[in-house]
Amino acid sequence: MNVRVVFVDWYKTLSTSLFWQHRPGCRLSGADLDRVHSYVFSRAELVRQWMLGAVAAEDVCTSAAGSLGLTAADLAADLERSCRHFEFDDPASVDALDAIREQGIKVVLATDNMDAFYRWTVPALYLDGIFDAILDSASLGVLKGDLVDGHSPFFGPWLSDQGIAPSEAVLVDDSPAGSAAAIGMVTRLVEHPARLASVLTQLRRRP
Numbered sequence: 001m002n003v004r005v006v007f008v009d010w011y012k013t014l015s016t017s018l019f020w021q022h023r024p025g026c027r028l029s030g031a032d033l034d035r036v037h038s039y040v041f042s043r044a045e046l047v048r049q050w051m052l053g054a055v056a057a058e059d060v061c062t063s064a065a066g067s068l069g070l071t072a073a074d075l076a077a078d079l080e081r082s083c084r085h086f087e088f089d090d091p092a093s094v095d096a097l098d099a100i101r102e103q104g105i106k107v108v109l110a111t112d113n114m115d116a117f118y119r120w121t122v123p124a125l126y127l128d129g130i131f132d133a134i135l136d137s138a139s140l141g142v143l144k145g146d147l148v149d150g151h152s153p154f155f156g157p158w159l160s161d162q163g164i165a166p167s168e169a170v171l172v173d174d175s176p177a178g179s180a181a182a183i184g185m186v187t188r189l190v191e192h193p194a195r196l197a198s199v200l201t202q203l204r205r206r207p
Contacts, residue, residue, distance in 0.1 A: 001186070003105055004168040006203055007135075007155070010111040012174040013190050014093060017086035019079055019116065026081055027074040033082075036075055039064050050114045053138035057116045083120035089193035096200035097130060103205050106132040108158070110171065112143050133158065145179050152179040172199055 008014060020037045022030040040060060041047055049055045061075035088094055097107050109131045111117065115138045121127070127134060135158060137143050142153040159166060166184035173180075176187050188203070190196050 002168055003170055003203060003205075004164050005106040005108055005132075005159075005162070005170070006100055006200070007108045007110040007169060007171045007173075007180075007185075008097070008131075008196075008200075009171075009173040009190075010109060010113060010117070012193065013172060013196060014109075014193060015086055015089055016193060017082070019082055019114075020075075021082045021085075023078075023081050023085045026078045028070065028078050032068075032070060033078060035068055036064050036070070036078075039068055051112050051137045051143065053115060053141050057114065057119070079116055080120050083116050084124040086121045086125060088125075090197055092197040093193065093200065094130060096197045100200060100204055101132070105203075105205070106162070106164075108132055109134045109136075110144060110155070110173075111135070112137040112145075114138050147179045147182055150182065152183050154179065155185065156183065170203060172196070172203075 018037060019040075020033040022033050026033065028036070046055070046060065046063070050060055057079055058072070058076060061079060062072045064070070065072040065075050101107050107130075109127060113136045118134070118136050118139060122134060135154065137154070140154060144154045146153055155166070155169070159169060169185045170188060171180045171185050172188045172190055174190050176189065180187050188199050190199055
């Protein structure tokens with residue numbers, strides 16, 4: 001297989017950091033932040049709309065604050081702080097990504113994620129320098145698993161722009177994205193971020 005691009009998922013693949021995870025300097029207590037996280041992520045449609053970019057972080061904070069008796073400004077400030085302090089679970093994964101890029105294989109971050117991620121996490125972790133491109137659902141308005149007439153509106157346009165066939169692409173993810181397999185991409189599953197570096201190393205070209 002001639003691999004020309006490796007797409008890598010974020011949550012539970014590269015990182016298990018959470019929105020509203022308590023960090024030093026947060027305005028709210030850890031208990032209140034846990035309440036916020038539980039409130040937001042128990043509402044599947046709200047999460048879906050947020051991932052699709054139909055609502056913004058400020059809208060979500062206002063909704064949660066009104067229901068929980070908290071201040072939207074505090075929720076927004078602590079959301080931003082948590083996003084800016086996201087971490088790679090295994091720093092060796094970053095070295096493995098660099099090694100793949102050194103072989104001329106493109107590495108692309110592919111994540112179903114919210115505006116908070118690209119507004120705060122991407123610049124804070126300098127992700128633009130680690131990946132050749134970043135595809136996120138909130139910016140694209142589509143999810144990784146979406147299929148339209150047999151085509152992936154998430155992966156397809158980028159692959160077409162780069163002149164890369166789906167058969168030359170690998171998706172590394174903690175869960176299978178049906179759209180990837182449907183268009184001919186190969187998926188490598190990662191059970192935990194601690195296993196990612198090993199999976200990435202296997203994708204390197206052999207001398």
